[in-house]
Amino acid sequence: MEKYISNIKTPKISIAPMVDKSHRHFRYFCRIMNKEALLYSEMVTAQAIINGDLDRILYFREDEGSVALQIAASNPEDAYKAVKLAEKYNYSEINLNCGCPSDRVSGNLMGAALMSDKNLVYEILSAMKEATSKPITIKHRIGIDGTGVIDNKNNKIIMSGYEDLLDFLETVSKAQPDRYTVHARSAILKGLSPKDNREIPPLDYDIVYKLKQDFSYLNIEINGGFKSLESIEDALTKVDGVMIGRAAYEDCYLLANLNKINNKNKSTESISRGEVIKKYIPYVIEELEKGSNVHALAAPLQSLFQGQKGSKKFKQLLSSSNVKPETLIEILNNILEVMPPDILWN
Ligand SMILES: Cc1cc2nc3c(=O)[nH]c(=O)nc-3n(C[C@H](O)[C@H](O)[C@H](O)COP(=O)(O)O)c2cc1C
Incomplete structure (x- = not known):
């Protein structure tokens, strides 16, 4: 394994990164709720960046803090161009998607299929x-089962187990990625379907x-199934970071509670x-004035x-039929008037 010690802050x-979820309003x-977390963009294909309206695809507000851009690419030329074009936006790092199982992506030889x-x-x-001096990171799976890049027609490619993962990383590490986010599910x-493949x-x-134990110098972030402060704290004793997916939109207040991480007596006050x-309202006002989509603003x-x-009442108040600009x-x-005060303000 290439012994590259990145000085990236993990x-x-x-x-x-979550398509249709981790858009800029969500972030x-x-x-x-959380000042420290690194927030990922939705996956954007290199082709979309090369051919698309850059501001529409890549713009984000400075007050989002540290945001990583995730790209999907199937060849070095496109990846180079896309990263160059993204340079003028203030992303703190750029991540390569080697984890998406979707046919639309893997059929185009991107995402998890690249692992073959x-x-x-x-x-x-x-x-x-x-293309950039910014940190470059990779998000990948522990393995793949299916078709791969080399022969995506007939040959079933199975890459599973620790030895196969090491074989993959031994080559990949030569490019000196600054962090490896490992989704712990093949x-x-x-x-x-991609949805079923999440379980x-x-x-x-x-x-x-x-x-991480065998290659302690690698920057390793674990992903998959983390939903509680306790499980995240436990993982952090073994790896450098934890990436949270669905829990961030299924139980978003977890992010406020995560400020208590490593605080022994858990006394840190979370934002209520x-x-x-109250902090989101001025943002919504500004974004509605700019013409942002009201449902995208309400979704997070x-x-x-x-x-x-x-x-239940909260969800009813925010139902899509009620929500209008x-x-x-x-x-x-x-909501600030009618929800139970002990839940609103504690
Ligand atoms: C709605 C949705 C969209 C996703 N889109 C992406 C994506 O764009 N790029 C990516 O690398 N992974 C994507 N994923 C996978 C997540 O990043 C994450 O790896 C997966 O949900 C496992 O983490 P979790 O168990 O904490 O949800 C997506 C997952 C969901 C639920």
């Missing part, structure tokens, strides 16, 4: 490194922990749900009261 927590909302061609991954990462590239096959954290809403709020008294601020102010 945040203890990051919020995963702003996350940032209100370690040399290509090496070349793409090297091109990204050449990607199934045929016969399972099947089972997670295998031990393979990720072993990687009421304060979160949906799980703020998850598991709490009044959660002329009603959203009124709804948010109303």
Whole structure:
């Protein structure tokens, strides 16, 4: 394994790249609750950056703090161009997606399918490194099961187990990625929807922990299934960081509670749900004035009261039929009046 010691700052927590979820309003909302986490963009294909409206695709507000851009690419040339074009936006790092099992992505030889061609991954990462002085990171799976880059028609490629993962990383590490985010579930590239592949096959954290144990100089972040402060704290004793995906939109207030990480007596005050809403209101006003989509602005709020008294009522108030550009601020102010005060302000 290439012994490259990156001087990148690894945040203890990051919020995963998630298409249709981790857009800039969601990230702003996350940032209100957690100042330290690294926030990822949705995956953007290199081709979309090369051919698209850059400001529409890549613009984000400075007050989102540290944001990593995730790209999907199938060749070094596109990856190089996309990273160069993204240079003028203030992303703190650029990440290569080698984990997405979607046919639309893997059929185009991107995402998890790339793991079947370690040399290509090496070349793409090297091109990204050449294009920028920013940190370049990779998000990949512990393995893949299905078709790969080399022969995506008939041959079933299975890459599973620690030895196969090491074989992949030995080549990839030569490109000196600054961090490895390892999704602890194999990607199934045929016969399972991406949604089902988020539950099947089972997670295998031990393979990720072993990687860090054997190569302590690598910057390793684990991903998959983290939903509680306790499980995240436990993982942080074994790896450098934890990436949180679905929990960030299924139970978003977790992000406020994550400020308690490593605080032995857990006394750190988290921002209250009421304060979160109060801080989000001026943002919503500004963004509505700029013409931002009202449903995208309302979406990140949906799980703020998850598991709490009044959660159902909260969701009803924010239902898509109620939410309109002329009603959203009124709804948010109303929520501050009608939700149980002990839940709003504690
Ligand atoms: C709605 C949705 C969209 C996703 N989009 C991406 C993506 O764009 N890029 C990526 O690398 N992973 C994507 N993923 C996978 C997540 O980043 C993460 O690896 C996965 O959800 C496992 O983490 P979790 O168990 O904490 O949710 C997506 C997941 C979900 C649920």
